[in-house]
Amino acid sequence: MTFRTAAEIGRTEKGPRPLPELGDQRSATGLTSVDTVLDNGLRVIAVHQPTVPMAEVRLRIPFAGTDRRHSAIAEVLAATILTGTQRRDRVAMDTDLALVGGELGAGVDPERLAMGGNALASGLDTLLDVLADALTGAAYRDEEVEGERARLVERIAVARSQPSVIAREALQRHRYGDHPFTRETPEAADVATVTADEVRAMHRESVLPRGSVLVFVGDIAPDTVIAKIGAALAGWSSDKSAVELPDLPDVVGGDVLFVPRPGAVQSQLRLSAQAIRRTDPRYPALQLANLTYGGFFSSRLVENIREDKGYTYHARSSLEFTVRGATLLVDADTASEVTAPALLEMRYELGRLGAVPPTAEEVDTVRQYAIGSLLISTASQTGLASQLAALAPLGLGTDWLVEHPDRLAQVTAEQIAEAAREFFSPTRFTGVVVGDGAQLPALRSLGGVVE
Template sequence: MTFPEVNEQVLPCGLRVLSTHSPSASMAEVRLAIPMPSTAVDLAAALVMVDSLPGGGGRADEAENVLGPGALVQTTYDHRWLRIGASVPATKLPELIALVFGALATPRYSADTCRGATRRIIQRNIMARSHPQIIARTALGRHCYGDDFPAVLPEPSALSAVTPEDVTRLHRDHLVPDRALLVVTGGADQGRTSKALAEATSSWSADPGREAPARGPELKDAGITLAERQSTGQSDITLIARSLPRTDPRFPALSIANCVFGGYPASRLVARLREEKGLVYAVECALDELLEDELIMIHAGMDPYDAPVVLREIQSELARFAAEPPTAAEIATAREYMLGMLYQSAASQAGLAELLFSVAPLGVGLDWLLSLPQVLHDVTTDQVAEIARELYPPDRFSGVVVGERGVLGAQEFDVPQGAAR
């Protein structure tokens, strides 16, 4: 696998920078990630902050106005990271750097800014509250982590109570450069980029005395429960089990095992539930994160009346996966799919930026990414079988079946009805 040369440096402020240079590219791709505590953060204030930063909903038109046609900046927050992604003409990269890092170094949140952000977020959340994934994630968190699991969406009253002082304090406490990551790819001149970064980050710093955030609630082996969702034509099943960290030497074998089980269109889970039996609208098994935990996460959406049989089929496939681990042919097919997706990701500047951006925060170096194709080729059938037996038995998985109580309650689940929340 061939990558352009990746330059890595850590700026005096603590910001880690990965950059590549492609002289023929007319655009620059920028990805910035700043770690946030998964708990102990005022979610309402965090969302107002995100909406008010460059790329947030309150500054949606700013990119083209400041950086010219074709420029795009977007800011998001997922409880663990604040992310800013941008695609801009390469000649405008210094202006983008000044815009973004100026806002990070010098927080400015007025009462009007906060009120406008609050109105937009409340309006967006009206629709978001009924989204199946939001409902499933909320139910899953409460069931598997307990009442200390952080809210997925804040209440309107909490948003309305946010003040400029709340947002400024949150910004100063957590939007800091140490452990933050910046990825830059494309055609921007690296000399100009380095100079712009040095100037823009010179006043961006962290309080050296600030304490590390406390760890969030612990994941429990909670079994499977039923969770109510009013007036719906769809049920959702989400199951989770502890996984392995990316730094574990067995992680490549886990990646292949998970791909065979439910990670791509020809996987066992997709073939069984969707292609053969037509029981689900969608189903996948992914290696994901929730709070501080690395997880194997299975998600399926289906007609509520099919939920009991889908749950039994998932559990049956998990049991079969442990008892009948992937064959050499299944492993070879999954490996080729994974390598194809990897090569495709590196084929464009945006894809390369996303690839570097996704790997760098995981505690692994660039050598890990460069060696990944060979490492995947070296994974043996026995290594994948060991992972399947160890991590995929059905009794390792906890989770929720979400749907309308009247419909779900009339079905025959292999779950105690008294466990429903």
């Protein structure tokens, strides 16, 4: 039997075989959902998506704090909340979850304590029971706190030596000063002093249902899920509300701050500007303008400083969201000798996006990419649950997700051009460059860079 290669299959006697037209992109329609608030103040979004017999759960608890040691205690809490309760030790929690094909995890940032996991749909009762047990009875045994605390100190020490972490912290301080949002990675010295009593006290004061959101996506009817969640979490209650992060100041355009890192062979370039929330009518146009500039592999920025000039392997722009705001981020890592040219080209592409609007071909490409990416990300229970968990703190739900492809489809080329002129003007951006100043003499000649 003779087999044809892929190259042979892709060609005919007349030349390359033409690609078929893209099929219609189908939105996640027909989802059955319930969005309600329980008696304890917990908002619950339950969505029936019967693609596989699984249950996905995402819990987001506002978890802000202004104390300098808040982030250190919060990191230890997130690392130990699932290590045992009054009813179960760590092994019993893991075993009960494993018996229903389940898992649970926890993490924290300056805004939220996040807990999430999944199980077979038939094991939802067990998954909820373990979650409720952790929320109401986490023990934070001394030995567990000590062990996780030591591991966190080691991980933080390693993280703080990474160029990406150094650049992120420098950008956060440059944008927001001493705002609690900047404390994404606590000081290792602060973590080392956290006690089990402090963690237990933070749990009592801050792990609260009122103002929190729980998202369920899976192969169970929403009304049934709401009843099960209400019963399982009936013992989790408080008159107080979870603490939201204070409003962030707007990012103001201006000079780029140079942050010295002697001996570095690469530089980290990070630019940022104020943006708008997903609820703003201009957001779909901004989303497509961002994709055109640097939001995916075929963007103008990538074509320029990666494909054409070879200044970097990785360059991108993205939107970063908080509950009450959003920012544009542009980042690239370059060799020291091309840092100044790369920054020049990043600024050039910002200005060109407003001066030379996206072509019809570019608009069609980014629109297809945006719609297709959204539909792919929400096609699975895992992806849909994560998307809804990100939207829920904004007061949004399944309707927004279902309707957003249509909003993207209706954006005109002129609206994208207008968003480019409004949001991508170089004067709106500030940022940081982290690198070895001795190797960057040309950087100062660009102007707009201060130390």
